[in-house]
Amino acid sequence: MRREQVLVFDADDTLWENNVVFERVIAQFLGWLDHPALGLPERRAVLDEIQAANAVTHGYGSGMLIRSFADCATRLRGRPVTAAETAEIAALAAVLIDHQVELVPGAADTLARLGVRHRLLLLTKGDAEEQRRKIDASGLAPYFQALEIVPEKDDAAYRRLITAYGLDPAESWMIGNSPKSDILPARRAGMNAVFIPHAHTWVLEHGEVDASDPGVLHLGALTELVDHF
Known part of the structure; x- marks a missing residue:
């Protein structure tokens, strides 16, 4: 198990x-x-x-x-x-x-399988109304125990998340495509991270992820999560 x-x-x-x-x-x-x-x-x-x-x-x-x-x-x-x-x-x-929300391949099935054995949270940034519309249109909300929309995903946002949900950082993973918003601030807050690069990541979200950092798992696709968690 x-x-x-x-x-x-x-x-x-x-x-x-x-x-x-x-x-x-x-x-x-x-x-x-x-x-x-x-x-x-x-x-x-x-x-x-x-x-x-x-x-x-x-x-x-x-x-x-x-x-x-x-x-x-x-x-x-x-x-x-x-x-x-x-x-x-x-x-x-x-x-x-x-525009209609287009899920990445395997998103719903991956969340369904992971949700059986793990606690899933969603953390997204941006305009609250706009992000809520996309969440609703995606149909993915039922897979998550909580949905958080924040104006910025910085170190403080991750520390607030850890406190609000009583997370053990050592047993928590931030999963995303953005070094700037997903990987680097999560690591500075003490969490682990899964980096899944996207070919069209916004230029302002770029950053250097330390390939030797043992707290970062590098994957090529979202569906690969089920092989690791």
Whole structure:
């Protein structure tokens, strides 16, 4: 018998696809935002800088991205966006609100099998209403004993999670695709982690994961969890 442990799951790009949709919209926006001197890489660098700043003040999600589009257009065009441009930006980003949630392969079956022998929690960050909508649409909520939506997944958030649910960090694992939000802060809080890279992880979520860290399990797919837990 494998001993019971606490498995805490990230949501976006771990249980369902997310950033691939954002990247499609960003590509459309950068194509729309033509510039006489800056190519696509330079325009993307400006947008990434603006997003990083806006995330600190306005959090994550489609609302922050739409704001960042407007700020980027304002900066590169040297004037405020017009009402018509604001409407065009909103139309580009509409898919972020309307798109259907697409689970990663095997997500529901993996959670069902793990839930028989372990305690499962969900920890996701972003706009609470937007994340709740995605959780509801995913149909995965019944597999979890608790659902936590936080504005930021930093060291303090993990320490609060440990305290709130009486977790033993040594017997608890954070499972996700983001070094910045899932792996590194969980390890600093004393938890173990399972790193499942995603090809479309947001650039602002990148970070270096120590390959020699014995507290981090590296897997290639979510379904591989059932072979280890």
